Amino acid sequence: MKKTLTGVILVSMLSLAAWGAPDARMTNEERSKTLTWLEDSRQEFLAAIEGVTEQQWKWKPAPDRWSVGEVAEHIVIAEALLFATVQKAIGSAPNPAWEEQTKGKTERLVAVLAPRLGKAQAPEAIVPKGGMTLAQVKERFEKQRAEMVKFARQTSAPLKQYTIDNPFFGTLNGYQWLIYSPLHTMRHDKQIAEVKATAGYPK
Numbered sequence: 001m002k003k004t005l006t007g008v009i010l011v012s013m014l015s016l017a018a019w020g021a022p023d024a025r026m027t028n029e030e031r032s033k034t035l036t037w038l039e040d041s042r043q044e045f046l047a048a049i050e051g052v053t054e055q056q057w058k059w060k061p062a063p064d065r066w067s068v069g070e071v072a073e074h075i076v077i078a079e080a081l082l083f084a085t086v087q088k089a090i091g092s093a094p095n096p097a098w099e100e101q102t103k104g105k106t107e108r109l110v111a112v113l114a115p116r117l118g119k120a121q122a123p124e125a126i127v128p129k130g131g132m133t134l135a136q137v138k139e140r141f142e143k144q145r146a147e148m149v150k151f152a153r154q155t156s157a158p159l160k161q162y163t164i165d166n167p168f169f170g171t172l173n174g175y176q177w178l179i180y181s182p183l184h185t186m187r188h189d190k191q192i193a194e195v196k197a198t199a200g201y202p203k
Contacts, residue, residue: 022099024158026175034152034175037182042145045075045185048192049134053202057134061198066128071191072137073128075184079144081126082181086151089162089174098161101171108169109176113183116190120168152178 026034049072057069066074095101112118132140159174166172172180195201 022160024094024098024161024173025156026159030175031152034179034182035149037179037186038145038149038152041182041185041189042141044189045072045141046138048072048189049138052134054134055202056196058130059195059200059202061195061200066191066195067130068192068195069132069134069137070128070130071188071195072134073130073132074122074126075188076132076137076140076144077128078122078126078184079141079148079181082177082184083144083148083151085164086159086174086177089164089177090157090159092162092164094158094161095163095171095173098163098173102160102163102173102176105169105172105176106179109172109180109183113180114186116187123167148178148181 049068052068057072058067060067060070157174159178160176162174163171164177166177166180169176
């Protein structure tokens with residue numbers, strides 16, 4: 001009887017501990033926001049490159065600035081790397097300190113990335129080489145996005161407990177790496193608009 005009672009108490013304590021632990025999965029609201037960002041940024045990007053001529057695609061505002069084509073190429077290369085990072089994070093060991101180390105980072109990403117605040121030097125791995133056509137960019141973008149949307153809609157993985165460091169924001173969890181992609185694309189959609197608005201842009 002004593003052993004049985006002790007067992008019941010132990011199970012109850014473990015249940016309470018689990019109940020009090022933060023849920024590392026996306027909430028319904030987070031999933032909805034993620035899917036909205038993915039669709040909005042998709043439409044925005046496709047609209048930004050729609051009808052761009054070959055001359056406009058390659059035109060650079062200055063020797064040290066990217067053309068519309070280079071920005072678009074950067075977007076698709078970056079999206080591939082960002083989604084690969086989500087997959088890499090999931091395959092890593094859970095970070096027991098994830099909540100503390102990534103606290104407030106989601107709000108910071110939303111505040112900084114999409115509005116195009118601040119300047120950042122792109123890592124060499126995602127610097128465009130200027131070798132992709134509009135058709136190639138569009139095809140690759142759509143294929144990658146379809147995979148990302150499917151993952152965001154279906155995953156039940158505890159994304160937040162898996163972390164990987166980011167060169168600009170420090171430690172980010174899997175959910176934050178997932179939303180980084182559409183927010184980053186929104187950021188560069190604004191850059192494409194800036195190129196188009198620059199004096200000398202081919203008409």
